Amino acid sequence: RLLSSSTAPAATMGRMHCPGKGIARRSLPYVSTAPTWLKNLYTSEDVVEHIVKLAKKGLTPSRIGVILRDSRGIAQVKALTGTKVLRILKAKGLASDLPEDLYHLIKKAVNVRKHLEKNRADKDAKFRMILIESRIHRLARYYRRTKVLPPNWKYE
Numbered sequence: 001r002l003l004s005s006s007t008a009p010a011a012t013m014g015r016m017h018c019p020g021k022g023i024a025r026r027s028l029p030y031v032s033t034a035p036t037w038l039k040n041l042y043t044s045e046d047v048v049e050h051i052v053k054l055a056k057k058g059l060t061p062s063r064i065g066v067i068l069r070d071s072r073g074i075a076q077v078k079a080l081t082g083t084k085v086l087r088i089l090k091a092k093g094l095a096s097d098l099p100e101d102l103y104h105l106i107k108k109a110v111n112v113r114k115h116l117e118k119n120r121a122d123k124d125a126k127f128r129m130i131l132i133e134s135r136i137h138r139l140a141r142y143y144r145r146t147k148v149l150p151p152n153w154k155y156e
Contacts, residue, residue, distance in 0.1 A: 016131075016134075016135060016138075017131045017134075017135070028076070029076075032078075033079055034074075034076070034079040038073065039080070041073075042072070044080060044081045047077060048088055050068070051064055051085055051089070052092055052094065054067060055089050055092075061086045061095075099139075099143060099148055101139065102136065102139050102140065102143065102149075106155065109129065109132045112125055112129045112132060137155065140153065140154075
């Protein structure tokens with residue numbers, strides 16, 4: 001029996017170290033432009049200036065987006081400025097050389113390793129450490145392939 005591509009169910013990507021498929025995803029509005037009330041409140045330059053100010057305080061791009069959403073009502077920076085937060089930071093020279101997701105995985109691995117130094121008998125933490133490090137290696141391989149990280153970058 002032949003199935004057309006439109007009737008086949010969409011395959012959801014599985015998670016790496018647990019059985020769940022996950023249905024949570026962001027739901028962007030259909031219209032990709034900012035609402036007129038928001039355009040009247042803020043100009044593109046105001047938003048970029050605020051992003052740069054927050055980045056100089058040491059905030060990550062995702063934290064900057066959350067602050068802009070919660071305090072200023074700017075749901076999508078790209079709809080207002082035309083560029084994403086990380087690209088704005090790269091243009092201003094304020095972006096981190098290590099991608100944010102990789103940084104947080106490394107930070108988690110450091111905390112688990114510190115825990116394992118105190119609690120050597122914690123077998124579950126040792127197993128979770130292996131899983132975290134495999135995620136780090138997989139993400140680093142992707143970033144080396146896409147030339148975000150240098151080809152000789154290694155996680156120790």
